[in-house]
Amino acid sequence: MLAIGFGIFLVVTAFRSMTERGIPFTFSFLFQEAGFTVSEGSLLAIEDGRLVWRPFTARDTYLQAFATGLYSTLRVTVVGILIATVTGVLLGVLRLSGNWLVNRLALAYVEVVRNTPLLVQMFFWYFAVLLKLPGGQQASTWYGGLIVSNQGAFLPWLVPTGPTGGFAAVIATALLLGAAAWLIARRLGRQRPVLTGIGSLLAVLGIGLVLSGLPFEVSTPELGRFRITGGIGLSPEFTAVLLGLVIYTSAFIAEVIRGAIQSIPRGQWEGAGSLGLRYFPMMWLIILPQAARIAIPPIGNLYLSLMKNTSLAVAVGYPDLFNIYRTISNQSGRSLEGVIITMIVYLVLSFIISALLNAYNRRVNLRWSA
Amino acid sequence: MLYRKAAVFVLAVLAVGSLAQAQQSRMDTVLERGRLICGVNAVNPGFGYLDETTGNYTGFDTDFCRAVAAAIFDDPAAVEFVPLTGGVRFNAIHSGEVDVVFRNTTHTLTRDTENSVDFLPVNFYDGQGVMVRSDLGVTSVDELEGAIVCTNQGSTTEANWSDYVRRQGWEGNQLITYEDLARTFTAFHGGRCDAITSDKSQLVGVRASVDDPEMYLILPETLSREPLAGFTFQNDSTWRDALSWIVTAVIHAEEAGITSSNLDEIGADETAVDARRFLGIEGNLGVELGLPVGFAANTVRHVGNYGEIYARHLGPDSPFHIPREGSFNDLYTRGGLLYPAAFR
Numbered sequence: 051m052l053a054i055g056f057g058i059f060l061v062v063t064a065f066r067s068m069t070e071r072g073i074p075f076t077f078s079f080l081f082q083e084a085g086f087t088v089s090e091g092s093l094l095a096i097e098d099g100r101l102v103w104r105p106f107t108a109r110d111t112y113l114q115a116f117a118t119g120l121y122s123t124l125r126v127t128v129v130g131i132l133i134a135t136v137t138g139v140l141l142g143v144l145r146l147s148g149n150w151l152v153n154r155l156a157l158a159y160v161e162v163v164r165n166t167p168l169l170v171q172m173f174f175w176y177f178a179v180l181l182k183l184p185g186g187q188q189a190s191t192w193y194g195g196l197i198v199s200n201q202g203a204f205l206p207w208l209v210p211t212g213p214t215g216g217f218a219a220v221i222a223t224a225l226l227l228g229a230a231a232w233l234i235a236r237r238l239g240r241q242r243p244v245l246t247g248i249g250s251l252l253a254v255l256g257i258g259l260v261l262s263g264l265p266f267e268v269s270t271p272e273l274g275r276f277r278i279t280g281g282i283g284l285s286p287e288f289t290a291v292l293l294g295l296v297i298y299t300s301a302f303i304a305e306v307i308r309g310a311i312q313s314i315p316r317g318q319w320e321g322a323g324s325l326g327l328r329y330f331p332m333m334w335l336i337i338l339p340q341a342a343r344i345a346i347p348p349i350g351n352l353y354l355s356l357m358k359n360t361s362l363a364v365a366v367g368y369p370d371l372f373n374i375y376r377t378i379s380n381q382s383g384r385s386l387e388g389v390i391i392t393m394i395v396y397l398v399l400s401f402i403i404s405a406l407l408n409a410y411n412r413r414v415n416l417r418w419s420a
Numbered sequence: 421m422l423y424r425k426a427a428v429f430v431l432a433v434l435a436v437g438s439l440a441q442a443q444q445s446r447m448d449t450v451l452e453r454g455r456l457i458c459g460v461n462a463v464n465p466g467f468g469y470l471d472e473t474t475g476n477y478t479g480f481d482t483d484f485c486r487a488v489a490a491a492i493f494d495d496p497a498a499v500e501f502v503p504l505t506g507g508v509r510f511n512a513i514h515s516g517e518v519d520v521v522f523r524n525t526t527h528t529l530t531r532d533t534e535n536s537v538d539f540l541p542v543n544f545y546d547g548q549g550v551m552v553r554s555d556l557g558v559t560s561v562d563e564l565e566g567a568i569v570c571t572n573q574g575s576t577t578e579a580n581w582s583d584y585v586r587r588q589g590w591e592g593n594q595l596i597t598y599e600d601l602a603r604t605f606t607a608f609h610g611g612r613c614d615a616i617t618s619d620k621s622q623l624v625g626v627r628a629s630v631d632d633p634e635m636y637l638i639l640p641e642t643l644s645r646e647p648l649a650g651f652t653f654q655n656d657s658t659w660r661d662a663l664s665w666i667v668t669a670v671i672h673a674e675e676a677g678i679t680s681s682n683l684d685e686i687g688a689d690e691t692a693v694d695a696r697r698f699l700g701i702e703g704n705l706g707v708e709l710g711l712p713v714g715f716a717a718n719t720v721r722h723v724g725n726y727g728e729i730y731a732r733h734l735g736p737d738s739p740f741h742i743p744r745e746g747s748f749n750d751l752y753t754r755g756g757l758l759y760p761a762a763f764r
Contacts, residue, residue: 087578087585088595108579108582274592275565276566277566286612365599366598367570369597379507383510383533383534384534
């Protein structure tokens with residue numbers, strides 16, 4: 051009750067001082083034209099009655115700018131969580147390795163990374179590493195298409211030719227049939243219904259694409275007068291944020307995993323050993339599944355902080371939600387309204403991550419009461 | 421039960437507290453405090469720059485903070501500088517963290533309305549420019565179709581550049597936005613972008629900060645009009661009038677030929693009625709503003725007139741030379757735009 055009261059007090063004070071200074075409070079700016087562009091990031095928009103996935107333009111509204119920022123935040127968060135988890139678990143296991151060199155190296159990594167600020171690390175990756183790569187004009191092409199430069203890394207990529215309608219229909223059909231196959235397999239009590247689902251999805255996709263005459267062409271990255279265009283690229287800004295987040299968070303995950311593994315009773319190791327299991331099967335089949343139960347709640351916290359740490363991206367020019375919020379607040383003058391929206395979005399993202407992890411936690415936990 | 425009562429009591433106190441903020445002019449706060457809190461740029465050489473070797477703020481804009489302190493307290497050192505990024509400068513005023521901001525800020529309609537601040541008279545006429553590496557072989561902004569351009573956040577430049585690209589009908593341009601000019605320039609210097617765009621005054625400053633300024637070329641075009649001015653609280657006329665007249669005094673002094681070195685001499689001449697009134701030797705100009713009589717004399721004595729401030733930071737002897745002769749930033753008598761309101 052006190053907390054709610056204090057919240058109301060803050061809001062009332064903010065409103066009062068704003069009205070005193072003649073500052074209006076309104077969200078109508080969201081539908082005005084933004085007038086600026088962002089370096090990367092796309093959004094879902096409706097054009098001619100069709101949903102399209104396209105980059106943000108200066109003609110879009112502030113609301114769409116927020117959506118673009120949200121997409122960029124989600125992109126780096128999801129990819130970051132996946133890679134950080136894999137490297138973190140691996141490092142945690144290496145920390146306990148019997149090999150002196152391996153566990154000391156892992157220790158050094160964890161200690162150096164955990165004890166320097168993330169912002170400094172992002173700066174290091176961006177200004178001291180990625181921008182030191184050769185410039186677009188000097189960069190050489192490797193393996194017939196890969197270009198690594200300080201404009202980013204570029205790979206040849208498939209792009210759809212002609213209208214995308216038929217292509218979208220194929221994907222939609224494949225998704226529907228895949229889901230149906232999964233449900234039926236589950237109902238029939240088959241082993242691994244998910245694999246059945248994915249298998250039929252891929253099969254339908256393949257047949258559909260062949261029937262529609264492979265509506266793709268290979269787009270190779272090429273150097274224009276200024277920029278590298280074509281293919282698929284990873285910008286240095288995205289890479290710096292991702293590297294910073296992954297390396298930083300994986301060090302913390304490694305420590306959680308190490309603690310979780312060490313808390314597994316000795317008897318489990320000895321029991322697994324007596325079954326004749328070697329080190330890695332033992333780890334993978336016996337120890338890690340049990341350690342996961344202990345590790346999930348603290349790792350959930352780390353996921354949350356990874357998501358929130360994406361807001362440091364503004365320092366290296368990656369247009370995440372917070373970066374775009376800052377531009378919007380400056381262009382529109384609506385900083386309080388903007389920060390309220392931004393906070394709500396981060397809050398909702400946090401709730402979603404927590405909810406997913408809680409659901410997973412409930413699934414893997416031993417049900418003591420049952 | 422006791423808990424509930426205590427909570428209700430605290431709430432009541434908070435509610436009353438939030439209603440009881442009395443309305444007063446910032447002038448009273450500043451006088452009471454005995455020093456000015458001034459928002460400035462810390463990374464814009466020539467205009468507002470925190471010198472790492474001395475720990476002092478120097479620059480054209482920071483001298484206007486000193487001018488205000490000199491006018492009010494007869495002491496140009498009675499200033500506390502608060503470094504602000506472009507992104508937070510308006511918030512610093514909204515929250516009351518600073519009394520006034522002199523931070524190369526363009527006076528625009530949106531900022532007067534949506535950002536809810538009031539602007540002072542223009543103290544520098546600027547325009548947005550574009551800088552490229554000399555070896556890029558570009559001599560005009562028109563050649564930049566498809567280029568990657570870096571800029572700093574919280575400025576009019578992002579929208580100006582997007583407008584320019586749209587007017588030209590260009591495809592494939594990319595704009596990367598950084599937090600402040602220092603990072604923007606580091607990225608540009610590191611080769612991330614082909615060009616950097618910002619106010620020309622800022623480009624001059626960062627260009628002069630590298631070992632070999634000839635590496636970079638500021639393109640001749642000016643993309644926009646950027647009248648730079650200080651700003652302060654919306655609807656606080658007492659405070660804003662005082663600040664406006666201090667800025668005006670600095671410009672007027674130059675037109676009247678009053679400098680920090682000759683002001684006592686001029687004041688001693690009993691026939692120089694205008695000058696004596698301006699300097700507060702006769703009459704009481706300034707009292708109605710809530711400023712001490714002779715505030716203009718204080719300002720000019722300690723900080724100098726507009727020409728002196730300009731020469732100190734942007735003159736031919738400074739590393740950030742921006743030619744003044746006949747430019748917008750010269751007096752109207754020499755073909756410029758500086759035409760101060762009248763001291764009457």
